[in-house]
Amino acid sequence: MGESVQPGPGMAGVSASEFLDTAISEPSPGTALLTVRGEIDTLTAPTFTAAADELLATPADTLVIDLTDVRFLASSGLAVLISAAHRAEERAVRLRLVVPTRAVRRPIEITGTGPLFDLHPDLASATGGRD
Amino acid sequence: MSDLSSPTPADALDGASTVEVRTSASAALIPTIRAVASDLAARADFDLDAISDLRMAVDEACATLVDVASPTSWLHCTFLVRPERIEVHAQVQTKHADAVVSTDTFGWRVLQTLADEVAVHHDPGRGDTSPTVEIRLDKRSGDVLR
Numbered sequence: 005m006g007e008s009v010q011p012g013p014g015m016a017g018v019s020a021s022e023f024l025d026t027a028i029s030e031p032s033p034g035t036a037l038l039t040v041r042g043e044i045d046t047l048t049a050p051t052f053t054a055a056a057d058e059l060l061a062t063p064a065d066t067l068v069i070d071l072t073d074v075r076f077l078a079s080s081g082l083a084v085l086i087s088a089a090h091r092a093e094e095r096a097v098r099l100r101l102v103v104p105t106r107a108v109r110r111p112i113e114i115t116g117t118g119p120l121f122d123l124h125p126d127l128a129s130a131t132g133g134r135d
Numbered sequence: 136m137s138d139l140s141s142p143t144p145a146d147a148l149d150g151a152s153t154v155e156v157r158t159s160a161s162a163a164l165i166p167t168i169r170a171v172a173s174d175l176a177a178r179a180d181f182d183l184d185a186i187s188d189l190r191m192a193v194d195e196a197c198a199t200l201v202d203v204a205s206p207t208s209w210l211h212c213t214f215l216v217r218p219e220r221i222e223v224h225a226q227v228q229t230k231h232a233d234a235v236v237s238t239d240t241f242g243w244r245v246l247q248t249l250a251d252e253v254a255v256h257h258d259p260g261r262g263d264t265s266p267t268v269e270i271r272l273d274k275r276s277g278d279v280l281r
Contacts, residue, residue, distance in 0.1 A: 043166065045162070045166070045198070046162040046165065046201070047162045047163060047165075076166075076169065076190070076191075077191075078194050078195065079195055079241060079242040079245040080198070080242070082245070083241055083242075106183060106184070106187055107187065110184055110188065111187075111245075114184075114188065114248055114249065115245060115248060
């Protein structure tokens with residue numbers, strides 16, 4: 005899993021949230037996991053989109069996005085999640101999200117988009133069991 | 136150079152605390168403005184959901200404005216902190232008077248859901264003043280009736 009790049013002295017004025025950590029893994033056969041860390045906003049949405057595309061390109065029948073370490077989710081990030089959920093549905097897979105924190109749960113709650121996903125409080129429950 | 140449409144501290148005669156933040160109109164600086172919004176809401180005893188909503192609403196407003204801002208524009212945010220609500224005015228200059236904010240987007244609908252009130256105002260500018268766009272939003276501190 006990659007390390008976040010922190011801004012150095014030569015990057016004054018650039019926020020650390022410009023960098024988003026994403027990693028795809030296969031915790032068990034048939035399960036693809038996208039782990040995201042950082043803040044998902046206008047600046048980092050393209051990175052998140054690319055990672056979601058990569059997740060959906062896997063042949064797995066269990067798709068999980070772990071948002072445990074996502075500190076902020078903008079509407080652009082929520083739009084990526086919604087689009088990913090629809091694409092997963094096209095192959096009869098429900099997208100699972102690990103959403104233990106308010107920063108991610110609240111945007112989903114307040115927009116009423118919860119029913120699009122299988123929401124889980126931790127990674128173990130999201131990756132365990134079968135659909 | 137004052138923004139004629141922005142409230143000055145003297146306008147907030149109802150005792151609101153005023154905080155102004157001015158940055159380059161760049162997406163890289165929006166996280167800083169989000170941090171200010173969160174901080175003010177937390178200190179004003181907003182409930183946790185309201186803090187999250189305000190932070191996301193401010194982010195949405197700023198991102199929307201940065202998208203139409205001219206390259207040399209400032210992003211100017213004014214926070215009016217009142218006992219049970221925070222009012223936010225965010226403004227940028229645009230290159231042309233016809234640079235408009237679309238209210239027909241997913242992001243705008245999310246903003247309307249997050250904030251208790253939200254409005255956009257386009258000012259075409261006059262003479263040598265640039266056209267500007269301003270988004271104003273209001274967020275109450277919580278659901279509890281007091």
